[in-house]
Amino acid sequence: MSQNTIIPKISALAITFNEEENVERYVQSLSFADEIIIIDSQSTDQTVEFAKKLGVQVIEREFTNFSEQRNFAISQAKNDWIVFFDLDEIITKELEQEIVNTVVNPKFKVAFFVKRNFFFMGKKIQFGGWQNDKAVRLFNKNFCKYNGNLVHEEVKANGAIGVLKNALNHHSYKNFDNYNDKLNLYSKLQAENLYNKKVKPNAYHLIFRPIYRFLWQYIFRLGILDGKEGFILAYIHSFSVFKRYLQLWMLYRKID
Numbered sequence: 025m026s027q028n029t030i031i032p033k034i035s036a037l038a039i040t041f042n043e044e045e046n047v048e049r050y051v052q053s054l055s056f057a058d059e060i061i062i063i064d065s066q067s068t069d070q071t072v073e074f075a076k077k078l079g080v081q082v083i084e085r086e087f088t089n090f091s092e093q094r095n096f097a098i099s100q101a102k103n104d105w106i107v108f109f110d111l112d113e114i115i116t117k118e119l120e121q122e123i124v125n126t127v128v129n130p131k132f133k134v135a136f137f138v139k140r141n142f143f144f145m146g147k148k149i150q151f152g153g154w155q156n157d158k159a160v161r162l163f164n165k166n167f168c169k170y171n172g173n174l175v176h177e178e179v180k181a182n183g184a185i186g187v188l189k190n191a192l193n194h195h196s197y198k199n200f201d202n203y204n205d206k207l208n209l210y211s212k213l214q215a216e217n218l219y220n221k222k223v224k225p226n227a228y229h230l231i232f233r234p235i236y237r238f239l240w241q242y243i244f245r246l247g248i249l250d251g252k253e254g255f256i257l258a259y260i261h262s263f264s265v266f267k268r269y270l271q272l273w274m275l276y277r278k279i280d
Contacts, residue, residue, distance in 0.1 A: 029128055030128075031124060031127070031128055032103070032104065032105050032127045032128065033058040033059075033102075033103040033104075033105070034056065034057045034058055034103055034105045034106070034107060034123070034124075034127060035057065035058065035059050035060075035061065035101035035102060035103040035105070035106050035107075035165075036054040036057035036059070036060045036061070036106075036107045036108075036109070037060075037061050037062075037063070037094075037097040037098065037100075037101060037106055037107070037108045038050065038060075038061075038062050038063070038097075038108070038109060038110065038111055039062070039063045039064075039065065039090070039093045039094060039097060040062050040063070040064045040065065040067060040071050040075075040111060041064070041065040041066070041067050041071070041087065042067045042068060042069045042071060043067070043069075043071045043111040043112075044067075044069045044070045044071045044074055045198075046111040046112060047071055047074040047075050047078065047080075047111065048074065048078065049114070050109070050111045051075070051078045051079075051080060053114065053115040053120070054107070054109075054115070056120050056123070056124055057107065058102075058103060059081065059101070059102055059103065060079075060080045060081065061080070061081045061082075061083065061097060061100050061101060062075050062080055062081070062082045062083070063083050063084075063085050063093055063096060063097045063100075064082055064083070064084050064085070065085065065086065065087035065093065066084060066085075066086060066087070072084065081100075083100060089173075089174035089175065089177075089213055090170070090173070090174065090175055090176075090177045090213070091170040091171065091172045091173055091174065091177040094108065094170045094177060095169055095170050098165050098169065098170075101165060104164050104165055104166055105127045105162070105163075105164055105165075106162070106163055106164070106165050106168075107123060107161060107162050108160075108161055108162075108163075109161055109192070110194075110196075112194060112195050112196050113140065113161075113192045113193070113194050113195075114192055114193040114194075114195065115192055116190060116191075116192065116193070118190045119138070119188065119190040119191070119192055122188050122189060122190050123162055123188070126162065126186075126188065127162075130164070130186075131186070132183075132184060133183070133184045133185060133186040134163060134164045134166075134167035134168060134181050134182065134183035134184060134185070135160050135162065135163035135164065135167070135168050135179055135181040135183070135185045135186070136160065136161070136162040136163065136185065136186045136187065136188050137158040137159065137160055137161075137185060137186070137187045137188065138158060138159060138160075138161040138162065138188050138190075138191065138192055139157070139158045139187070139188070139190075139191040139192075140157045140158060140159065140191060140192055140193075140194040141191050141192070141193045141194060142154040142157055142194050142196070143193060143194065143195045143196075143197065144196075144197045144253050144256075144257055145197055145253050145256070146197075147250070147251075147253050149250050149253065149254065149257065150249065150250060151245060151246040151247050151248075151249045151250050151254060152241045152242065152245050152246065152247030152250060152254055152257055152258060153240075153241055153245040153247075157194070158187070159178075160178070160179035160181070160185065161192070162188070163179055163181065164183075167181055167182045167183045168180065168181045168182070173217060174213040174214070174216055174217045175209075175210045175213035175214055175217070176210070176214070203260070204260060207260060207261070207263075207264040207267075208264070208267060210264065211264045211265075211267040211268040211271055212267075212271055214268045215268050215269070215271035215272040215274075215275060216275070218268070218272050219272055219275045219276070223272070224272075224276065225269040225270075225272045225273045225276075229269040229272075230266060230269050230270065230273070233265050233266075233269065234262045234263065234265045234266040235262070237258075237261060237262040237265045238258050238259065238261075238262035241257065241258040241261060241262070242254065242255065242258035
């Protein structure tokens with residue numbers, strides 16, 4: 025990159041809830057960004073205090089769903105190019121440099137997938153479908169927004185999407201209760217999404233969908249090769265599918 029090259033400014037965005045142990049590392053890894061904005065969903069720990077001490081702009085906003093929270097964050101950004109990482113995702117120096125180089129010459133792309141190495145219970149998971157995990161983490165806000173899904177939201181891009189070469193490390197597991205609580209939230213939001221689409225649960229959803237999820241992840245996608253961690257992942261994710269349709273059933277019957 026020549027000395028005369030103009031590097032477009034980058035806004036780093038994140039949504040948080042009780043991420044005090046990750047804030048400092050997250051901020052330090054984004055030294056290349058021109059601004060950092062965190063939308064906090066009313067954390068009960070010291071996430072907000074730590075972030076403000078590190079010079080981050082923090083906006084506290086009640087959580088409704090993931091798409092709304094992320095699209096609100098985009099609306100607060102000053103710059104066109106956005107990096108939108110979760111606080112449990114670790115940005116390597118190689119990935120940082122690739123991001124900076126990419127925004128200088130995006131080659132007519134408006135968004136970029138970043139591959140993710142998934143770690144669970146301290147182990148890198150190689151199978152179970154996680155080997156192909158990637159998410160859009162770099163994009164131009166003029167052409168992109170989140171698709172409106174309440175959970176498992178995705179960037180909808182009006183233009184071509186590329187894939188960066190360097191991967192990040194994704195450490196979503198803090199402890200079992202925390203991971204299970206996260207899946208419970210996802211199940212609840214997915215149930216609400218299905219309810220809004222007027223999907224009605226039946227025996228197929230409550231029995232066969234969870235079984236299929238386990239077999240798909242553990243057998244067909246070779247999660248069995250990840251040992252006990254692969255089994256635990258397949259089991260709790262299949263149970264979260266059951267919880268999704270159970271909560272959907274409860275919504276139709278007005279049961280809290």
